[in-house]
Amino acid sequence: MSTRVYNVLFLCTGNSARSVLAEVLLNSRGAGRFRAFSAGSQPVGRVNPLAIDTLQQARLPTDGLRSKSWDEFAQPGAPALDFVFTVCDSAANEVCPIWPGQPVTAHWGLPDPAAVQGPDADKARAFRETFIALDRRIGLFTSLPIAGLDQLALQRKVDEIGKA
DSSP states (O other): OOOOOEEEEEEESSOSSHHHHHHHHHHHHSTTSEEEEEEESSOOSSOOHHHHHHHHHTTOOOTTOOOOBGGGGSSTTSOOOSEEEEOSHHHHTSOOOOOTTOOEEEEOOOOOGGGOOSOHHHHHHHHHHHHHHHHHHHHHHHTSOGGGSOHHHHHHHHHHHTTO
């Protein structure tokens, strides 16, 4: 059995909700096989409080979470990335930095729960739905036999997960 740890970066524009949820989910569900990070092209500078609430309700850790720029992961000394997933349409359409090592990339777009207007219950529901969708995708991702797939097959699989 491989002891390799795969580095995964989740990208979104503001790095306050979807990408942060994905980071925590993969770090929690990845059984030590993955090390997840999140970042944004235009980070808002804080994690959305409803993202924190959603994670806490799921009894997942929230200490040390912060909204940060994707530039941190394109710098010398940054972790070598194996996978980069965009979780919002805006980030998917932006010109990303050049990631050293040519990581596998895919778009796992989801609606922005932070954009939901209306009563607090509607906003909380949007965050829960996003959490559930990301949890399902991350479950599919962590079940992949990554070491046994060639690059093309792996690319196909992560693209399919983004449509799940």
